[in-house]
Amino acid sequence: MTNSAPALSLRAPATRARHVLMERYASLAMMVALIVAIWYIAAIALNWTLVRDGFEREETPYTLSDVLAGTMDAERPLLPAPHQLAAAVYDSVFGYPPLAPRSLVYHALVTLSATLLGFLIGSLFGIALALMIVHSRVLERSLLPWIICSQMVPVLALAPIFIVMLGALGLHGLLPKSIISAYLCFFPVTIGMVKGFTSPDPLQIELMRTWSATPRQVLWKLRWPAAVPYLFASLKVAISISLVGAIVAELPTGAEAGIGARLLAGSYYGRTIQLWSALVVAAVLASGLIAITALVEGGVLRRMGAH
Amino acid sequence: MEPRRLRLGFLLAAAAMVLALLLPSAPGALPLSARPYVWEMSTAACLLCLVAAWRADLRAAVVGLPASVLAAAVSLLVLDDPMVAGAAGPGFWLIVIASWLSAGLCVATLASLRQVRRNRQRAIDLLVPLLFGATVFYLWEVGVRGLGVPPVLLPAPSAAAARFMSSLPTLGIDFVQTFVRGVLIGYVIGCGAGLLVAILAHRYQFLSRGLLPLGNFFAALPLVGIAPIMVMWFGFDWPSKAAVVVLVTFFPMLVNAIAGLSAAGDSERDLMRSYGASHRQSLTKLHLPAALPFIFNALKINATLALIGAIVAEFFGTPTQGIGFRISTEAGRMAIDMVWAEIALAALAGMAFYGVVALAERATTFWHPSYRT
Numbered sequence: 001m002t003n004s005a006p007a008l009s010l011r012a013p014a015t016r017a018r019h020v021l022m023e024r025y026a027s028l029a030m031m032v033a034l035i036v037a038i039w040y041i042a043a044i045a046l047n048w049t050l051v052r053d054g055f056e057r058e059e060t061p062y063t064l065s066d067v068l069a070g071t072m073d074a075e076r077p078l079l080p081a082p083h084q085l086a087a088a089v090y091d092s093v094f095g096y097p098p099l100a101p102r103s104l105v106y107h108a109l110v111t112l113s114a115t116l117l118g119f120l121i122g123s124l125f126g127i128a129l130a131l132m133i134v135h136s137r138v139l140e141r142s143l144l145p146w147i148i149c150s151q152m153v154p155v156l157a158l159a160p161i162f163i164v165m166l167g168a169l170g171l172h173g174l175l176p177k178s179i180i181s182a183y184l185c186f187f188p189v190t191i192g193m194v195k196g197f198t199s200p201d202p203l204q205i206e207l208m209r210t211w212s213a214t215p216r217q218v219l220w221k222l223r224w225p226a227a228v229p230y231l232f233a234s235l236k237v238a239i240s241i242s243l244v245g246a247i248v249a250e251l252p253t254g255a256e257a258g259i260g261a262r263l264l265a266g267s268y269y270g271r272t273i274q275l276w277s278a279l280v281v282a283a284v285l286a287s288g289l290i291a292i293t294a295l296v297e298g299g300v301l302r303r304m305g306a307h
Numbered sequence: 308m309e310p311r312r313l314r315l316g317f318l319l320a321a322a323a324m325v326l327a328l329l330l331p332s333a334p335g336a337l338p339l340s341a342r343p344y345v346w347e348m349s350t351a352a353c354l355l356c357l358v359a360a361w362r363a364d365l366r367a368a369v370v371g372l373p374a375s376v377l378a379a380a381v382s383l384l385v386l387d388d389p390m391v392a393g394a395a396g397p398g399f400w401l402i403v404i405a406s407w408l409s410a411g412l413c414v415a416t417l418a419s420l421r422q423v424r425r426n427r428q429r430a431i432d433l434l435v436p437l438l439f440g441a442t443v444f445y446l447w448e449v450g451v452r453g454l455g456v457p458p459v460l461l462p463a464p465s466a467a468a469a470r471f472m473s474s475l476p477t478l479g480i481d482f483v484q485t486f487v488r489g490v491l492i493g494y495v496i497g498c499g500a501g502l503l504v505a506i507l508a509h510r511y512q513f514l515s516r517g518l519l520p521l522g523n524f525f526a527a528l529p530l531v532g533i534a535p536i537m538v539m540w541f542g543f544d545w546p547s548k549a550a551v552v553v554l555v556t557f558f559p560m561l562v563n564a565i566a567g568l569s570a571a572g573d574s575e576r577d578l579m580r581s582y583g584a585s586h587r588q589s590l591t592k593l594h595l596p597a598a599l600p601f602i603f604n605a606l607k608i609n610a611t612l613a614l615i616g617a618i619v620a621e622f623f624g625t626p627t628q629g630i631g632f633r634i635s636t637e638a639g640r641m642a643i644d645m646v647w648a649e650i651a652l653a654a655l656a657g658m659a660f661y662g663v664v665a666l667a668e669r670a671t672t673f674w675h676p677s678y679r680t
Contacts (some may be wrong), residue, residue: 028520029517031517031518091350141433144436146439149658152610165460168457243529244529248531248619261534264623275535276536287524
């Protein structure tokens with residue numbers, strides 16, 4: 001049904017041969033340009049009254065162009081203009097030594113370490129859980145429904161409690177955040193891996209049985225290789241929510257360092273530019289982590305003989 | 308479950324009950340045999356375990372279940388004694404082990420059961436996880452009260468449930484503030500906007516080529532971080548929470564709906580074209596129905612995301628109500644039982660929300676292969 005051979009080509013084929021790059025990126029570039037343009041307009045509109053009130057409070061004469069220029073570099077804008085934000089990000093990333101507490105690199109590293117540790121714990125736990133579920137019918141039927149239910153619970157609501165509980169047990173800093181990350185990211189790994197481990201054909205499993213393979217051999221020679229594509233698909237989801245978990249776990253803890261702490265401080269003291277640059281760094285971190293996972297995926301799948 | 312292992316397990320449970328009758332439940336506490344009702348119940352549990360061990364097949368589950376319930380009741384009755392609570396000795400833990408062992412064996416036996424009749428199978432599929440969950444809650448309750456874990460650290464589920472029942476009006480206010488105002492409004496707007504933009508992108512391929520990579524990029528971003536900015540823009544009340552929910556739910560819906568709208572097969576499209584269907588007709592009669600599984604997938608993902616987004620947004624500032632507000636203030640006041648009651652509320656709301664979406668999915672995509680078993 002899915003092959004396109006019998007499709008009727010009633011529409012005339014495109015006469016102008018377009019450049020491939022054009023075809024692919026023109027739309028994307030236009031969208032990005034559109035977003036930046038809207039951003040500038042929104043910055044002017046949102047900051048307008050703020051800047052005008054500032055001028056009126058100081059009772060200095062002003063012209064329209066003064067206000068317009070003011071919206072572009074207000075000190076505490078409602079929405080910083082893109083170039084202002086870019087300058088702030090550049091300044092806080094390269095303007096300080098990387099481990100100074102004012103440097104965003106330092107905060108990003110704090111959050112990144114919690115993210116990676118949580119990701120590691122969560123994915124190992126998720127894989128182990130999937131292995132147990134695949135090999136035990138009892139667990140599949142008693143545990144799996146609860147795992148699914150646990151994800152309908154807004155897990156992040158648990159974050160403050162975890163911090164209080166673990167703090168009372170004498171755990172501070174990295175580990176409580178990682179545990180919240182791990183709790184968030186084990187689920188997609190478990191579900192993906194259960195699917196992956198059960199993805200081989202019944203025929204292939206029967207073939208393993210005719211060779212009288214032990215369950216361990218079936219796992220390593222059939223189930224595990226078959227599950228690798230599923231593993232990477234779920235790891236990509238897991239790492240991005242692991243980052244969300246780490247950031248949110250920094251909110252109620254009163255942490256001094258980390259992107260979440262930066263967000264909270266920025267929101268309390270009204271330092272909007274700091275808030276926005278923390279968000280930009282979080283976005284860069286998220287896309288970088290996903291890109292790395294995708295690269296590893298490509299390498300592994302090529303080694304395994306995928307095209 | 309092998310009969311030999313089943314028999315061994317139930318014999319162990321019976322032995323644990325016998326030992327529990329002999330050993331003291333706590334230093335200085337009355338022995339089980341001197342308590343009214345308790346020693347009759349423990350003897351009955353022990354005998355039932357022996358019967359289960361003798362049968363060691365399906366009937367063992369029928370006998371083992373009341374045995375485990377009896378043992379659980381005994382342990383809870385003994386816990387009411389202030390001598391035992393917080394200082395439980397080996398005699399007490401043996402009762403818990405007996406109850407846990409026989410419950411676990413029953414779950415294992417029931418789970419390996421295959422019924423031909425669909426209704427019975429469905430009942431068992433429901434019963435097994437419920438039993439498992441009940442066991443977990445029982446162990447939590449007994450562990451917390453028996454070990455005397457301070458309630459600041461982890462309250463017993465019964466304490467959280469009592470708090471839940473006694474503060475229903477507060478919970479109701481929080482529910483309306485967070486769920487009805489923040490989540491539902493934001494969810495409807497976010498998902499609706501995502502679907503509309505996806506339909507536009509489906510109409511104009513040029514848009515879709517740019518929107519798809521952007522949507523994928525934004526869907527992977529930690530968008531809840533935008534919450535403080537939304538609070539700054541829209542104020543402390545529910546509009547800021549709804550705005551966060553709109554942003555968080557928009558992109559998953561956009562990406563999934565774009566994928567779903569191009570999911571219809573080529574021959575179906577050709578059929579629509581040969582009927583001379585207009586764009587609107589082929590959209591409503593072919594593409595939207597074919598996209599429904601994808602749309603519901605996004606709706607389900609968004610149901611959880613929306614609740615998380617609203618609660619996190621409340622950490623950044625709220626009027627004095629709302630689930631997130633209550634969680635952070637009560638955690639600061641060390642009233643952990645109230646925090647757990649709020650979490651139970653959020654969990655119930657989340658599950659009910661997800662359940663409604665799943666039911667709607669079953670009602671509208673009954674034709675999909677995954678439901679035609």
